[in-house]
Amino acid sequence: MGAIHGEELNKSGKMGGREEKILVLVRLRPLSEKELSNNEVADWECINESTVLYRNSLQERSGLPTAYSYDRVFSGDCSTNQVYEEGTKEIALSVVSGINLMIFLSSRLAVCSNLPSLFFSSASVFAYGQTSSGKTYTMRGITEYTVADIYDYIQRHEERAFVLKFSAMEIYNENVRDLLSSDITSLRILDDPEKGTIVEKLTEETVTDWDHLKKLMSICEGKISVNDTTAQRKIGETSLNEQSSRSHQILKLTIESSAREFLGKENSSTLSASVFFVDLAGSERASQAMSAGTRLKEGCHINRSLLTLGNVIRKLSKGRQGHINYRDSKLTRILQPCLGGNARTTIICTLSPARSHVEQSRNTLLFATCAKEVTTNAQVNVVMSDKALVKHLQKELARLESELKSPAPISSSCNCSATIRKKDLQIEKMEKKIRELTKQRDLAQSRVEDLLQLIGNDQSPNKQEGRKHPGKWKARDKWGDDWSSMNGHYMNGVQDGEEDDSIEDPLSQALYHEEESMFDMGDPDDQCKDVRCIEMEETRVDERFKSHASPAGENGQILASTTFANGSLRRSSHQNGFLYGTLEERIQDVQRSIDSLASHYPDNSASQDDAADASSSRSLNFSRRRVCRANLVNGSFFPPGKEEFSERTPPSEAENEFTERPGAFRRFSLLDYNVNSANLSRNGSHSSRGTDFIEDLKSQSSKNIADEEITSVQTFVAGLKDAKLQYEKQFGEGQVPEDLRKTLKDVGLDAILGTSDGPLDWMLQFEKLQRAIIELWETCNVSLVHRTYFFLLFNGDPTDSIYLEVELRRLTFLRDTFSHGNHDIEGGHTQTLASSEKALKKERETLSRLMKKRFSDEERKKLYQRWDIRLDSKRRRQRLVSKLWTVTEDKDHVLESASIVAKLVKFSEQGRALKGMFGLSFSAPSMRRRSYGWMSSNKE
Numbered sequence: 008m009g010a011i012h013g014e015e016l017n018k019s020g021k022m023g024g025r026e027e028k029i030l031v032l033v034r035l036r037p038l039s040e041k042e043l044s045n046n047e048v049a050d051w052e053c054i055n056e057s058t059v060l061y062r063n064s065l066q067e068r069s070g071l072p073t074a075y076s077y078d079r080v081f082s083g084d085c086s087t088n089q090v091y092e093e094g095t096k097e098i099a100l101s102v103v104s105g106i107n108l109m110i111f112l113s114s115r116l117a118v119c120s121n122l123p124s125l126f127f128s129s130a131s132v133f134a135y136g137q138t139s140s141g142k143t144y145t146m147r148g149i150t151e152y153t154v155a156d157i158y159d160y161i162q163r164h165e166e167r168a169f170v171l172k173f174s175a176m177e178i179y180n181e182n183v184r185d186l187l188s189s190d191i192t193s194l195r196i197l198d199d200p201e202k203g204t205i206v207e208k209l210t211e212e213t214v215t216d217w218d219h220l221k222k223l224m225s226i227c228e229g230k231i232s233v234n235d236t237t238a239q240r241k242i243g244e245t246s247l248n249e250q251s252s253r254s255h256q257i258l259k260l261t262i263e264s265s266a267r268e269f270l271g272k273e274n275s276s277t278l279s280a281s282v283f284f285v286d287l288a289g290s291e292r293a294s295q296a297m298s299a300g301t302r303l304k305e306g307c308h309i310n311r312s313l314l315t316l317g318n319v320i321r322k323l324s325k326g327r328q329g330h331i332n333y334r335d336s337k338l339t340r341i342l343q344p345c346l347g348g349n350a351r352t353t354i355i356c357t358l359s360p361a362r363s364h365v366e367q368s369r370n371t372l373l374f375a376t377c378a379k380e381v382t383t384n385a386q387v388n389v390v391m392s393d394k395a396l397v398k399h400l401q402k403e404l405a406r407l408e409s410e411l412k413s414p415a416p417i418s419s420s421c422n423c424s425a426t427i428r429k430k431d432l433q434i435e436k437m438e439k440k441i442r443e444l445t446k447q448r449d450l451a452q453s454r455v456e457d458l459l460q461l462i463g464n465d466q467s468p469n470k471q472e473g474r475k476h477p478g479k480w481k482a483r484d485k486w487g488d489d490w491s492s493m494n495g496h497y498m499n500g501v502q503d504g505e506e507d508d509s510i511e512d513p514l515s516q517a518l519y520h521e522e523e524s525m526f527d528m529g530d531p532d533d534q535c536k537d538v539r540c541i542e543m544e545e546t547r548v549d550e551r552f553k554s555h556a557s558p559a560g561e562n563g564q565i566l567a568s569t570t571f572a573n574g575s576l577r578r579s580s581h582q583n584g585f586l587y588g589t590l591e592e593r594i595q596d597v598q599r600s601i602d603s604l605a606s607h608y609p610d611n612s613a614s615q616d617d618a619a620d621a622s623s624s625r626s627l628n629f630s631r632r633r634v635c636r637a638n639l640v641n642g643s644f645f646p647p648g649k650e651e652f653s654e655r656t657p658p659s660e661a662e663n664e665f666t667e668r669p670g671a672f673r674r675f676s677l678l679d680y681n682v683n684s685a686n687l688s689r690n691g692s693h694s695s696r697g698t699d700f701i702e703d704l705k706s707q708s709s710k711n712i713a714d715e716e717i718t719s720v721q722t723f724v725a726g727l728k729d730a731k732l733q734y735e736k737q738f739g740e741g742q743v744p745e746d747l748r749k750t751l752k753d754v755g756l757d758a759i760l761g762t763s764d765g766p767l768d769w770m771l772q773f774e775k776l777q778r779a780i781i782e783l784w785e786t787c788n789v790s791l792v793h794r795t796y797f798f799l800l801f802n803g804d805p806t807d808s809i810y811l812e813v814e815l816r817r818l819t820f821l822r823d824t825f826s827h828g829n830h831d832i833e834g835g836h837t838q839t840l841a842s843s844e845k846a847l848k849k850e851r852e853t854l855s856r857l858m859k860k861r862f863s864d865e866e867r868k869k870l871y872q873r874w875d876i877r878l879d880s881k882r883r884r885q886r887l888v889s890k891l892w893t894v895t896e897d898k899d900h901v902l903e904s905a906s907i908v909a910k911l912v913k914f915s916e917q918g919r920a921l922k923g924m925f926g927l928s929f930s931a932p933s934m935r936r937r938s939y940g941w942m943s944s945n946k947e
């Protein structure tokens with residue numbers, strides 16, 4: 008027999024890799040003795056072969072999904088053998104018996120030797136679920152049944168010679184260990200250009216027989232020790248499981264085979280395929296597992312890597328768009344081929360039916376729902392009989408010969424040259440257009456310079472103060488200077504001083520000391536809570552944004568350091584009919600801004616190793632999780648309380664797969680509220696619709712800190728853009744809602760309503776609006792990250808006015824809500840000034856932890872000096888962060904605060920991607936007219 012790899016066949020148009028969804032099975036275990044003695048009730052039931060149902064009259068009324076469907080579900084009375092036979096067998100054995108063999112040929116391949124057999128080069132079986140749900144119990148059985156069947160297959164196929172190799176590893180506290188070696192040193196993961204990701208120096212035992220393999224598996228389980236030294240896989244007792252696996256275990260069985268008759272001959276080829284058995288450690292809540300010390304630390308590592316796995320699965324379920332963070336944990340890195348790679352994969356999600364575990368069970372099912380959507384592209388090895396192979400090659404030869412004999416018709420080559428000519432013409436035209444545009448741009452540029460000079464002469468204070476605005480407030484064109492001057496300050500030499508890493512939360516402290524780059528994990532309970540549900544929350548949020556995203560190609564206006572004057576002047580140029588605002592120019596403008604931001608604030612963190620970054624992003628993910636329960640009022644990303652968790656668990660596929668929460672679009676009704684129900688804000692009753700808007704806007708913006716990827720700024724922008732669109736819808740163009748007039752009066756901006764429409768007036772108005780907003784941010788304890796993004800993104804372009812309006816209205820609403828003692832904004836979410844204060848405090852703590860990561864020692868020292876913090880004082884980072892954004896009347900202070908927070912949340916890095924955000928344009932074409940609309944309407 009000869010072997011052909013799927014890829015080769017693919018080229019010839021016959022066969023190739025096979026795309027298929029991950030097979031997802033759910034296994035419910037019976038109530039354990041302990042659960043029975045605690046009078047636990049079983050709330051879950053398999054109602055048919057594919058649906059598991061939650062039966063609890065109380066929860067049913069909560070509106071959460073009750074039925075979940077998967078490829079196959081197994082009830083508590085199903086044996087592991089049944090799970091294997093009806094669930095995993097087909098995939099696990101496809102590495103030897105091949106899919107066609109299984110389905111069409113059964114064991115008659117030897118008889119029907121002309122038919123090819125497809126062998127998949129890699130298969131994997133995972134067990135996923137909360138601690139004590141039965142993963143190890145299930146995987147042990149599945150592994151044994153698979154291996155037994157593989158041996159059975161080998162015995163029945165004597166025409167081939169098989170070699171089996173076995174390796175085993177565990178990932179314990181983010182260290183990879185060889186389970187077949189007594190050496191407990193952590194192994195390195197390497198990227199091999201040919202083999203992909205490999206674990207260096209991992210023992211690979213050649214298996215002599217079935218007994219040998221069983222012995223090797225026993226070593227992994229710790230039943231036998233290697234060289235009588237260490238017990239193997241880390242197992243420990245928790246209150247939920249006496250024999251809890253504290254590590255992820257990955258077993259790999261490689262099966263190599265060659266046709267016996269060709270053995271030792273030139274044309275002999277060896278076929279290799281592997282099957283992975285993955286027993287993941289279980290997610291656990293610290294409170295339930297009652298873990299402390301080592302167990303708690305293990306639990307944190309377990310949860311963190313499972314979080315990354317959840318993230319990867321979630322992203323893959325959305326169709327592999329964008330970057331998949333496989334490198335965020337060793338688990339996902341090693342399992343990359345099994346997750347959306349070239350393996351056939353089955354995931355068995357195990358559940359405890361106990362009521363006390365309902366939340367964890369739901370999270371497991373949400374993970375399963377996501378996993379169902381993931382597609383892998385399994386590589387196919389094809390083995391043919393010699394006869395079939397010869398036939399295949401003859402056919403291929405004949406096809407190539409006929410292609411050679413009848414070359415492509417002349418007409419098609421004519422078409423080719425015609426197409427080339429057409430393209431040449433197009434290129435010529437485009438070059439001409441570029442030349443024209445460049446001319447126009449240069450012309451506009453010189454006009455702008457003229458106008459700038461004019462304004463410089465008009466605005467003597469600006470001119471005299473080197474473009475400073477009157478008072479403490481500086482113009483935006485000072486940004487670059489301020490950034491560099493601040494940077495300069497950091498670079499001045501200072502004495503060394505020990506820094507205190509003390510963190511109030513003991514768990515965070517433990518973790519922080521454990522892994523320096525890691526930061527806030529929140530309270531143990533929160534942190535150890537399973538997180539998949541949150542990933543689903545994110546999915547929904549993403550979906551919402553998707554549905555609101557503007558068509559790509561609109562011009563953007565997110566110029567972080569675009570000069571104030573520029574913004575105004577651009578409008579003038581526009582009015583004069585110049586094509587000043589062409590896309591090309593805008594891109595250059597943005598690029599310049601970003602470059603200036605990036606260059607003034609070198610990002611030291613970029614040099615830090617992958618692991619640090621990964622761990623940080625993982626940690627940040629915990630914060631992200633909290634966004635679901637974010638404090639609605641202050642925009643912080645910290646949760647008001649965990650009780651909201653289950654309420655906000657999204658619907659499963661059984662209901663609406665990842666659909667948005669019903670009424671998600673009602674969030675804009677804050678605007679309705681202000682227009683149509685103005686009395687509500689006065690009588691103090693709550694408006695959940697209005698809160699929806701605040702909640703979403705807030706959580707969108709606050710989400711950014713928890714996500715170091717570009718999307719976080721995009722999300723922020725999308726939220727604002729969304730709000731703006733709704734706002735415009737509500738009021739139309741050129742309308743000033745009555746209550747906004749009142750708001751403006753309230754904040755002392757009533758003069759603006761009657762002012763003229765010139766760029767200079769706008770500059771003054773912008774200053775006033777911005778200052779009012781900054782004060783309100785402080786009053787309402789708004790998230791520092793939100794303040795920073797907003798402050799940096801809206802820097803005085805007239806087209807920003809609508810965003811300032813929306814923000815001002817939102818903040819005024821919050822302030823009024825607080826002052827009326829109107830706490831209960833949305834059912835279940837009690838919001839008070841105190842809770843917003845608490846959330847802000849937590850955000851400051853988190854930012855203070857980031858200080859160490861984002862600023863070098865030297866920079867921090869300079870910062871302390873600059874902010875009057877003694878270098879020998881304790882908790883210096885916390886002190887510094889607690890000062891940020893507090894002196895609202897001092898523009899320098901605000902500017903520096905924004906710079907520091909921007910650096911902490913990697914704004915400059917994200918800023919580099921702002922170009923990509925043109926699709927989320929701040930300034931829709933109509934905005935140019937709209938921007939002054941509300942002011943002009945007041946003049947009428």
Ligand SMILES: Nc1ncnc2c1ncn2[C@@H]1O[C@H](COP(=O)(O)OP(=O)(O)OP(=O)(O)O)[C@@H](O)[C@H]1O
Nearest residue numbers: 036137138139140141142143144248251252288289
């Ligand atoms: N389907 C089942 N039928 C009967 N008993 C089961 C079943 N599944 C699990 N058990 C029992 O439940 C207990 C916990 O199972 P197991 O250790 O496999 O859980 P786990 O999910 O691997 O937990 P951890 O993540 O903590 O390692 C064990 O005593 C096991 O024998």
